Amino acid sequence: MTPHWEHFEHEADIGVRGYGATLDEAFAQAALALSAIVTDPERIHPSQPVTIHCAGSDPEFLLLDWLNALIFEMSTRHLLFGRFEVHIDENGLQATAWGEPVDRARHQPAVEPKGATLTELKVYREANGQWVAQAVIDV
């Protein structure tokens, strides 16, 4: 199965959902869905790496922390991220996100994510073995 992401409906905000054969992949795809709130991820040149670490073992809080860490880096570095490598083990999450500074003409950034919420926050494995990682983002 191919890793992929989607947005799901929430009345005021936007749900992000990542799918992958592994938890790592599902988290990376959820991050792409987060970038897609702002712009088309394919328009982002993933040139500048930023490393991110989140401690903890609860997969749902780890997803919350991962998305919020990305929102923090996007906001303080004025970056958009287009590629992610995630590694999750019992100690937490180690990741690299690659991105580039916001280019308003090229990216047409629609809206800034304010934070990931606990709404619809779920990390689980489907019957076919595929991992799903999802949360609602306040925009």
Add this chain to the structure above:
Amino acid sequence: MDIQRLERIDDTEWHIPPQGKMRVPAVLYATQALIEAMDDKVREQIVNVATLPGIVRAAYAMPDAHWGYGFPIGGVAAFDPDTGVISAGGVGFDISCGVRTLHTGLDPEQILAVQERLADRLFQHIPAGVGSTGRVHLTPKQMDEMLAGGARWAVEQGWGEAADLARIEEHGCMAGADPAQVSARARARQKDEMGTLGSGNHYLEVQQVGEVFDAETARAFGIREGDVKVSIHCGSRGLGHQIGTEFLREMALAAPGFGIQLPDRELACAPITSPLGQRYLGAMRAAVNCALANRQILTHLTREVFAELFPDSRLTLLYDVSHNTCKEEQHEVDGQTRRLYIHRKGATRAFGPGHPSLPADLRAAGQPVIIGGTMGTSSYILAGTETSLQRAFGSACHGAGRRMSRRQATRTWHGRELQAELAGRGIFIRSPSYRGIAEEAPDAYKDVGEVAESAERAGLARRVARLTPLVCIKG
């Protein structure tokens, strides 16, 4: 929402009597049409709020209520200071997001003569949209002063006039702010964001008064048909978002330790008396000050543009309301005056005539309540009523609320075409993002007129005037 599952009191008041773990009833104020259009999640969320410890009288949903996180957006709940809780999700991420409206003293003809230039100059001068940075960069000491001082601090720095402060809730400065509770990460998110408008549904609009409903109150507010006003909708920017993020998480993890059984962990809360509750209160109030300072700086930037195009104009403040807050207020409950913590999430404070917190020149008329529209539709000015305190602790609605998701909106409209269509109707939109314009399409929102009328019929606030946009700067 299924109307059959509600107890109808009258045309605009609906009850859910206490059942299960509910400690108080849930009360919804809206016309049948608006109730039927509400998501079932609003019912679930307002029922959940009614289960929280220390809740007083009822959990309320305003006419524009919609599905939020934890509390519905358009939710109001009061808590006892000793037995009650405070909830980060009950305030929202964009702490003290709000609207202020300015008088310009100008006529529409003066605007129409330079409308495009005014739109361009405002867009150049007001930092808006994702990746925009403000001109104001604060040292750590200045940040502390801003967090403690709010709009009062901003005026002291030269952004605005002392007279503005009387027309801001809390006189421009939220007491009890504790900057020490604002994390380094929250401060980092604010370093480039002072004096920025933000994105999404935030805007700066030049508007024309299209209709006056209540001539006497309009006179007291300084509103005449045809007047030109400016409205600014934005909040506490990255600092408030980060505080919301951090405390929502911390409260969700801490709630079981307080013995609070949450029907849903997104109702994350802490006892008001707990150290966590007190830390959140201190940080949240500092974020209120950040929002007030931010709107004050944006007001100053707006005045600079108007001074350039209309050297004789003088922009004065009608009022500044916040619609994501928790405030300590005195209310009468069962004949007794009680100190309560009122959460208003996507709800505007709406104090009626005679309330002591209103400035003397507005006291007889009641508090101005500003209901933001969308870039192609009207906004409304209402006034708090004699009954608003009894109805929902002096609260009213805050806006139209989305009817359609952002994704649906981008499938339905193209930003460039929408901008041209609105220009054809005399509304000039400026935004860094066509996709952003499409996502904010006026028809993606519910009918704000129906929301305002509902608020009036429910006795929450009465309509004073309707404003239509001439220029809109979107983030």
